Amino acid sequence: MPYEPPTHTVERSLRATTGAKVIAGVDEVGRGAWAGPVTVCAAITGLRRPPAGLTDSKLLTVKRRTELAETLQSWVTAYALGHASPEEIDDLGMTAALRLAAGRALDVLPVRPDAVILDGKHDYLGAPWKVRTVIKGDRSCVAVAAASVIAKVQRDKMMAELGIDHAHFGFADNAGYPSPVHKAALAEWGPTPQHRLSWAYLDALPQWRHLKKVRSWADGSVPEIEGQLGFDF
Numbered sequence: 001m002p003y004e005p006p007t008h009t010v011e012r013s014l015r016a017t018t019g020a021k022v023i024a025g026v027d028e029v030g031r032g033a034w035a036g037p038v039t040v041c042a043a044i045t046g047l048r049r050p051p052a053g054l055t056d057s058k059l060l061t062v063k064r065r066t067e068l069a070e071t072l073q074s075w076v077t078a079y080a081l082g083h084a085s086p087e088e089i090d091d092l093g094m095t096a097a098l099r100l101a102a103g104r105a106l107d108v109l110p111v112r113p114d115a116v117i118l119d120g121k122h123d124y125l126g127a128p129w130k131v132r133t134v135i136k137g138d139r140s141c142v143a144v145a146a147a148s149v150i151a152k153v154q155r156d157k158m159m160a161e162l163g164i165d166h167a168h169f170g171f172a173d174n175a176g177y178p179s180p181v182h183k184a185a186l187a188e189w190g191p192t193p194q195h196r197l198s199w200a201y202l203d204a205l206p207q208w209r210h211l212k213k214v215r216s217w218a219d220g221s222v223p224e225i226e227g228q229l230g231f232d233f
Contacts, residue, residue, distance in 0.1 A: 003055050006145040008047050010117055010134055018130065020114035025143025026102055027119040029057070029151045031094060034186075035169070035176035035195045036159050037083040038094070040101040041151035042109055042116075044077040045143045051075055054145050056138040057152035069153035072146050079150055080108045090198040090213045098124045119144050166192045 014020050022044060030038040051071050053064065060068065073079065082104030084097035092100065102125050106113065115130040119137040134141055138148035156175050163171025168189055170181035176194070178201070190208040191197060202212040 003059060003139065006050065006054060006140050006142045008142055010132060010137070010141050011047065011143065014115050014117070014132055018115055020130065022111055022113045023115045023117060023143065024106065024109065024113035025117045025119075025137070025141055025145070025147045026105070026125070027138050027144050027148040027151055028098055028101070029148075029155050030176065031098070033176035033196075034178060034182065034199055034201050035086065035171065035192065036155070036162060037085050038089060038097055038101055039151050039155040039158070040082045040098065040105045041079060041147040041154070042082070042102070042105040042113070043072075043079040043143050043147040043150060044109065044111070044113065045075075045146055046077050048075075050142045050146070054142065054149070056136070056145060057148040059139070060149070065149055066153055069149050072150055076146055076150075078110050079147065080105045081151065081154055082106070082108070086194060086196045089196050095122075095124050099126065117141050117144050119148070162194050166194065 011023050014023055024042045024044050026040060026042050028038060028040045030036055051068060053060075053068060054072075057065055082101040084092075084101040088100060089097040106116070106129070115132065116125060117137055118125055118131050118133050121133055121135050123131045123133050125131050134144065137144040139145065159175040160172035163169060168185040169192065170179060170185070173179070174182050186201070186205060186208070190205075191202070191211060197211055197213040202209055
């Protein structure tokens with residue numbers, strides 16, 4: 001089904017209301033995966049007309065997404081990627097890991113953005129960045145859609161490369177997300193060094209449950225589980 005193309009509406013609003021001149025769109029991929037990093041892309045596009053077919057990466061075929069990512073990498077004014085490793089996700093929790101990955105991406109852009117358009121309803125980035133959150137921003141905002149496509153393609157490529165040493169897990173096809181192949185490999189072989197060991201899926205694997213990491217929370221709050229998928233989903 002056809003989708004409305006993304007626009008610069010939010011960016012124009014930020015420019016008019018805050019005086020921001022350089023605005024980055026930020027999106028993440030890998031939040032709900034069982035293995036691999038969480039990856040964040042920050043993209044600056046200006047107000048130019050985007051390439052045809054740009055939309056949320058999840059709405060594109062693999063072929064179209066790959067082609068579009070190649071076009072975008074030369075079309076955007078600038079982009080950068082940031083990652084948080086499985087170990088950092090286990091140690092910090094997903095919200096802090098997203099903040100870490102996003103900060104890494106924004107810090108290596110050739111120019112510091114005056115404002116950030118962040119996909120979703122939660123501002124996991126925070127100060128000192130000026131953030132505007134937009135639900136389904138990866139579908140409605142040009143810069144966020146561009147970041148969505150680049151992040152997805154780059155992380156998928158990374159997971160395919162990591163999967164070379166873990167052929168049973170099918171990382172080239174599932175990118176570390178739950179799949180029948182991934183579940184079967186976990187049950188037989190246990191988690192790899194690329195797996196998130198604080199994730200709930202280990203609760204359903206008695207023979208590997210002893211490997212689960214439990215974070216200690218000094219403030220007594222409940223450990224966050226946003227984005228996690230259990231073994232039965």
